[in-house]
Amino acid sequence: MNINWCLYENSYNGELIKYYEGLMTQGNGYLHVRGSYEEGISGAVQDEEYDRKPANVTLEKHKKQKSKWGTYIPGIVGPHPYLKTETINLPYIFDLKVNADGEELDMENCQIEKYERYLNLLDGILTRSFTWKTNKGKVLKLTFSRMISMADKHIAVQTLTIKAESGDINIVVTGDINTGVRTNGFNHFTRIKKEKQDDITRVITETNGGNTITMCSYLDCEGENVIQQGEQLKITKIIQVSTDRDEEIEALKETKEDIRTLDLDRLVERHRLKWTEKWRAADIVITGDNHAQLAIRMAIYHLIRADNEDDPRVAICAKGHAGEGYCGRYFWDTEINILPFFIHTNPKAARNLVKFRYMTLSGAKENAKNYGYKGARYAWESSVTGIEECANWQYADHEIHVTADIIYAMEHYVKATKDVGFIEECGLEMMKETAEYWAERVDEIDGQYQLLGVMGPDEYLPMTRNNAFTNRMVKFSLEKTVQYLSETNQGQKDQLKKWETIKERLRLPYKETDELIMQSDDFASYADVNFDEIWKDRSRYFGEFISQEKNYRSKALKQADVLEMMLLFPEEFTEKQLIANYDYYEPITTHDSSLSAAVHGILAARMGRVKEAERFLDKVIDIDMCPDKCGAEEGIHIANCGGLWQLIVYGFAGLKSAMWEDNIVLNPCLPREWQQVEIPIMWHGERKRVVVTHEGYNIN
Amino acid sequence: MNINWCLYENSYNGELIKYYEGLMTQGNGYLHVRGSYEEGISGAVQDEEYDRKPANVTLEKHKKQKSKWGTYIPGIVGPHPYLKTETINLPYIFDLKVNADGEELDMENCQIEKYERYLNLLDGILTRSFTWKTNKGKVLKLTFSRMISMADKHIAVQTLTIKAESGDINIVVTGDINTGVRTNGFNHFTRIKKEKQDDITRVITETNGGNTITMCSYLDCEGENVIQQGEQLKITKIIQVSTDRDEEIEALKETKEDIRTLDLDRLVERHRLKWTEKWRAADIVITGDNHAQLAIRMAIYHLIRADNEDDPRVAICAKGHAGEGYCGRYFWDTEINILPFFIHTNPKAARNLVKFRYMTLSGAKENAKNYGYKGARYAWESSVTGIEECANWQYADHEIHVTADIIYAMEHYVKATKDVGFIEECGLEMMKETAEYWAERVDEIDGQYQLLGVMGPDEYLPMTRNNAFTNRMVKFSLEKTVQYLSETNQGQKDQLKKWETIKERLRLPYKETDELIMQSDDFASYADVNFDEIWKDRSRYFGEFISQEKNYRSKALKQADVLEMMLLFPEEFTEKQLIANYDYYEPITTHDSSLSAAVHGILAARMGRVKEAERFLDKVIDIDMCPDKCGAEEGIHIANCGGLWQLIVYGFAGLKSAMWEDNIVLNPCLPREWQQVEIPIMWHGERKRVVVTHEGYNIN
Known part of the structure; x- marks a missing residue:
């Protein structure tokens, strides 16, 4: 096990099961499975039904589950009674139960020793091994291993080897595709058909979203076996998964091979090869x-895993x-947060992520109409x-910058x-339609166009006037729209003229010369916060210590807002402005959002404040990697993974954004400990490799 | 039937059933029953279960029900899964089914003629009569009549006379206490025990709020009867209702008489006498x-009916x-809206309404803590x-003026x-506790105390800065607190000093000399609304034509806000200010709230704009009385009933509020049609009678 490549757990801890389930999620873009124990765990019911109602998204308390x-x-999504459309948790494919001499394997109750588990990020294979001393005093060594093939999108493979270390042991292994699951406590399944014939189990699930999911598993060596002392038994399970949505996308179409005939070694080899390429x-x-x-490898692993590069009908969800x-x-x-990584490592994936918004343009038109x-x-x-789909109106209605x-x-x-x-294929239509929306969304006041009732990235102020970030983004968006439509001779003249005017006269709540930029026109009127008095424990969210009511009228930011703007429009602000705004906003920013730390880290590095940037590096890493925080329990903070990539690339290596710079230009500020960082970067279609040291950098 | 005393319906209309059910609600403060047909109506299931979720309170679409x-x-309240604590709809006590020669009485399907129904406001008795031509060609005349005794709070009485107008008729009458009901689609009943013995039916209902309700009915002449041509049959049903909550309040304790022995005539007489007194x-x-x-009689009827003058543990709910x-x-x-009527007609009732807030002070303390x-x-x-209990956070969190x-x-x-x-009994504690809250709720900004994040009476702007109405009310409240606590030598000195300072330096978003008063500090920054473009049909709510998102950033008032303040603090504003603000705000006020019209009417009368005041009088009356609007379907707009009383008393008769005036002083401005209005007014404990004409007024 290479410590630079493996997420590692060296003892069983019942409190951390859910955390590692999230952290050790495997997948191939098409299919994702959390890192749960194959045999389950006692006291953790998976099909409990309960009412999960929408709450404040930052501070939502999730159900306590082991x-x-x-x-x-x-x-594969379906309607939930309160939460609107949600991804459906499908039957659990890796189910594998072991019984030794009549005793059921259960990490909680069995006598387990020499436990270790690691997810090898290099090939996405999850391995668990331990010895099990049964109640009858026999000792077995078990090694579970599994993968979801990066090469063959519909295939997952798992193996189990059991070695009898003392005494002959009677072993019964049963495999299943376990349909006893719920999503957020709700049952999305409208029909389940399960067939078991010899060593093949087939489950056909129909969902309330109207989809059909077919899962098929082949289990070798199922049933009763006797392992003699010193001998070992190897069990193999191959799983095939497909849905009725696959047909639309060429790359997702399944080759219908009989899973019994698949060559395990070849499957693994193809899978490893694909990961190596990635x-x-x-x-x-x-x-x-x-x-x-x-x-950073954990972050890149999850970014690669979470993205289905072949499918523009889906994007990457907030929990990866x-x-x-x-x-x-x-x-x-x-x-x-996420796209820059793909832009510079996998442009095809990046294209499909952007295209996802083109695919959902009709939904966006429906929203405008509503x-x-x-x-x-x-x-x-x-x-x-x-x-x-957002069930809380303050975000749905007012966070319009998206x-x-x-x-x-x-x-x-x-x-x-x-x-x-x-641009021609998708962009023009997206720009035209969104510009039409903006033209209706602005209010003309005192000869300026304004955006009232806006929630910016800082979600702790739900309804502000002319949010700097939002208005700057809208201005940019209209500018590009007019530019591209004019260049291609598209769009009606009067419409273009109108959008041009709105762009020109769209109010920004700051002047170019302002040193300190107010987050919004009304920002100054909110109340100051005595953080020391309120925020008793900084290891927890600030939002837990203040009512939403008070928070919504206070100068306490959930995340970077003006600073986010400075990150996205670096050319427009001077070093002096950056410093002034950083020094003003950072102390009143709670970083309750996982999007915040990376932004601050990048800007700190840009200002040459290396200690400060290192502090944010730690913060970014801890969000999912720190077992004490258990941040990964409900999934991976995938935007923060993208943020970590950005912190290294834009922050420490100091790469200037391709948005504003034609060539690869760096302005590095490495952490003091680091000797060197080596970064592969796709730039204008060419693969480059950037090596940065404290002395400088080179590109090849 | 006296047209000045009766709510009257002269033909059956299936579309208006629900409207008249609300409008013709009977009650005695303790018990209330909607004016539903005794026999029910085909196609109207009463125990359907459905999910009612909280929505925008003004525009909430209720389930379409016949x-x-x-x-x-x-x-008698209990928890609802989404709506929090709600009043529970209890078993229907007036259930009475009639079968004639095998045909079930049903207004929708039977051949009904000479239908008339009226609620006599003078005694609260609801009467329905009609002829029924059966399928077999027989003709019956039926008269249903019922009352909920104002004298004997636990007793309700109903009668039915059936006259055979042509042919002998075989009649079967069955009475029930019908438990097949739901509240907002939800079943609050945890246990129902029903016994029928001879002519007595007893239903014991246990609720999820932990209460037990006992209902007992005695039905005379139940079962099969033959009525010979020209003869008539009279059926009587007496119902007794009590709950486990009654014991706490002396006046509500039940005298356990056998209902079979009750004298019907005497019951009716006692009931009428009580109403006469009222x-x-x-x-x-x-x-x-x-x-x-x-x-106005309809309004007064419902105000009297809705109030339980003996019970300070309850108040009058928004739908009466x-x-x-x-x-x-x-x-x-x-x-x-409601209290002034009781203050001047029934001070005991008024006292208990105010005392209700003292009874719920511990809940208010819990709220502050939360x-x-x-x-x-x-x-x-x-x-x-x-x-x-409010399920929508924008109101719950921000509408603090209450x-x-x-x-x-x-x-x-x-x-x-x-x-x-x-004051001594309840007031000091209420004042002290609320002042403590205000001291924490204000923000000290630039040497002033401010109230940020406030929704004023105008609920179309959810989060404003220093709402004029709210801040003025808080200032008043703190002033009274300091005054009463100082007078009685209560309260700690430093606390009083602090409250005094807050009161002194609490920001009002206007100066005494301002002609036009901004509703809040940020009001000017909202967008103007092109009402003609948006509000296509003024007979419907403005809010139906605009998204909440747009509404929340626009200068469109739901109801009087600055004007409400001018009504409550008449001495502080000049005629000129009143005119300026009325002329500014009225055109941008949608009156989507039923609280709005009366306020505008009163102020229009005060300014001598009689036509305008008459226009609002019509509007106020139409809210529940206009069958085309069906405003009473979900209950009576009881605040508007209080508003109508105020419009006549404070508006047309021009009575100066007892808050600001020691003597009865009037400044009348009668509608042109009116020759005279005669108003009973309790003033400082004495009953007065004010008679106002166009020539002047006298008091005796």
Whole structure:
């Protein structure tokens, strides 16, 4: 086991099961399974039904559960009674129970020793081994191993070897595709058909979203076996998964081979090869900091795993398809936090992520209509249709920047990849429709266009006037719209003229010369917060110590807002402005959002404040990697994974965004411990490799 | 039937059943039953279960139902899965089915002629008569009549006479206490025990709120009867209702008489006598306008009916205990819209209404604590405990003025009745606790105390800065607190000093000299609305034509806000200010709230704009009385009933509020049609009678 490549657990801890289930999620973009024990665990019912109602999204308390199975296929969604459309937790494919001399394997109650488990990020294979001393005093060594093939999207493989270390042992192994699961306490299954014939189990699940999922497993060596002392038994289970959605996408169509005839070694080899290819394009090598090294690999692993590069009908959900937090919805995280990684490592994947918004344009038009506007208004929380799924009105109604963020991301993608064809194929229509929406959403006041009733990235102020970030993004979006439509001679003249005017006269709540930029026109009127008095324990969310009512009228930011703008429009602000705003906002920012730390880290590095940047690096890593925080319980904070990549690439290595710079230009500020960092970067269609040291950098 | 005393329906109309059920609700403060047909109606299931989720309170679409039974005992409440604590719809006591020659009576399917139904407001007796031509060609005349005794709170009586007009008829009458009911689609009953023995039916209902309700009915002449041509049969049903809550209140304790032995004539006589007494104290007599005459009597009838003058543990819910709209909750309506009627007609009832807030002070303290504050914070929507029950956070969190309104109302009660004992008994504690809350709720900004994040009476702007109405009320409330506590040598010196300072330096978003007063500090920054473009049909709510998102950033008022303040603090604003603000705000006020029209009417009368005041009189009357609008379907807009009383008393008769004036002083401005209006007014404990004509007024 290579410590720079493996997420590792060296003892069984009942309190951390759910955490490691999230952290050790496996997948191949198409199919994702949380890292649950194959045999389950006593005291963790998986099909309990309960009422999960929407609550404040940051501070939502999830149901206390010891373990949570999760099997997700992005795109397989269905309506929940309160939460709207959500990703459905499907039957658990890795179910494998072991009985030795009449005793059931259970990590909680059996006598287990020499436990170790690791997810090898290099090939995404999860391995667990331990010895089990049975009540009758026999000793077995068990090794579970499993993978979801990166090469053969519909195939997952698991093996179990059992060695009898003392005495002959009577072993019964049973495998299942376990349908006893719920999603957020709700049963989305309308029909389940299960057949077992010899060594083949077939489960056909129909969902309340109207889909059919077929799962088929072949289990070798099922049933009773006697293992003689010193001998070992190897059990193999191969699982095939497909849905009725696969047919639409060529790359997802299944080759219907009989799983009994599949060659296990070849499957593993193909899988490893594919992962190697993925890593070649994406691996960041840090010399001098093993902790950061593992963390960035964990982040890249989950980014690669979570993305289905072949399917523009889905994006990457907020929890990276590793849990039921945020119901499997797509946020602006995709565009702003995650996309840069793909732009520079896998442009095809990046294209499909941007194209996802084109695929959901009709939903966005429906949203605009529902609010009484023309054009297209992207959902704050999107599922596969693009219809607004957010159940809390303050976000759904007021956090409108996402519609402009998408155009920003599109332009970023085009600038970095030179894929100008995308504009014609998808972009023009997206821009035209969103511009129509903005033209209706603005209010003309005192000769200016204004955006009132806006929640910016800082979700702790729900309804502000002319949010700097939002208005700047909308201005950018309209500018690009007018530019591209004019260049291609599309769009009606009077419409273009109108959008041009709105862009020109859209109010920004700051002047170019302002040193300190107010987050919104009304920001100064909110109340100061005595953080020391309120925030008694900084290891917990600030939001837990204040009522929403008080929070909503206070100068306490959930996350970077003006600073996020400065990150996205670096050319427009001077060093002096950056410093002034950083020093003003950081102390009143709670970082209750996982999107915040990376932004601050990047800007700290940009200002040359290396200690401060290192502090945020730790914060970013801890979000999912720190077992004390258990951040990964409900899934991976995938935007933060993208954030960690950005912190290293844009922050420490100091890469200038392809949005604003034609060439690879770096302004590094490495952590003091680091000797070197090596980063692969796709730039205008070419693969480059950047090596940065404290002395400088080179590109080849 | 006296047209000035009766709510009258002269033909059966299936579309209006639910409307008349609300409008013709009967009750005695203790028990309330909607005016449903005794036999039910085909196609109207009463025990359907469905999910009613909280929505925007103004525009909430209620389930389309043909008929809705409702039997309510204020205080009998229980938890609903989404709506929090709500009044429970209890078993229907007036159930009475008639079968003639094998045919079931059903207004929808039977051949009905000469239908008339009227609720006599003078004695609260509801009568329905019609002829029924059966399929076999027989003709019967039926007369249903019923009352809920105002004298004997636990008793209701119904009679049915059936006359055979052609042919002998075989009649079967069955009576029931029908438990097949739900509240907002939810079953609150945990256990029902039903016994039928001879002519007695007994139903014991246990609720999920932990109460037990006992209902017992005695039905005379049940079963099969033959009525010979020209003869008639009279059926009597007496119902007794009690709950386990009754024991706490002396006046509600039941005398356990055998209902079989009760003397019907005497019951009716006692009931009528009690109503006569009620009317003597409250009836307003208008000469020259039958429509307004009936309307004010309808309003007074429902005010008297809805109030349990003996029970300070309950108040009057927003729908006057005549439906399930607003879940039977208590709002500021009680204090500001309803209380003046009781102050001047029934001070004992008024006292108990104010005392209700004292009874729920511990809930208010709990609320403050839940928001992180000391002191007491009254619920925006209260049930019997005082705990916040409002399911929509924008109202629950931000519409804080109710806490000050209660102190205003208390002072109004004391000023008008001279019941100074109330202050010591209840008031000091209420004032002290609410002042503690205010001291924590204000923010000190630039040397002033401010109230940020506030929803004023205008609920179309959810989070404003220094709402004029709210801040003025809070200032008043703190002023009274300091005054009373100082007078009685109570309260700690430093606390009093602090409250005094807050009161002194509490920001008002206007100066005394301002002609036009902004509703809040940020009001000017909202967007203007093009009403003609948006509000296509003024007979419907403005809110139906605009998304909440757009509404929340627009200058479109739901109801009077600054004007409400001018009504409550008349001495502080000049005629010129009144005119300026009326002329500014009225055109941008949608009156989507039923609280709005009366306020505007009163102020229009005060300005001598009689036509305008008449226009609002019509609007006020139409809210529940206009069958085209069906406003009473989900219950009576009881605040508007109080508003109509105020419009006549404070508006047309021009009575100066007892809050600001020691003597009865009037400044009348009668509608042109009216020759005279006669108003009974209790003033400082004395009953007065005011007669107003166009020439002047006299008091005796």
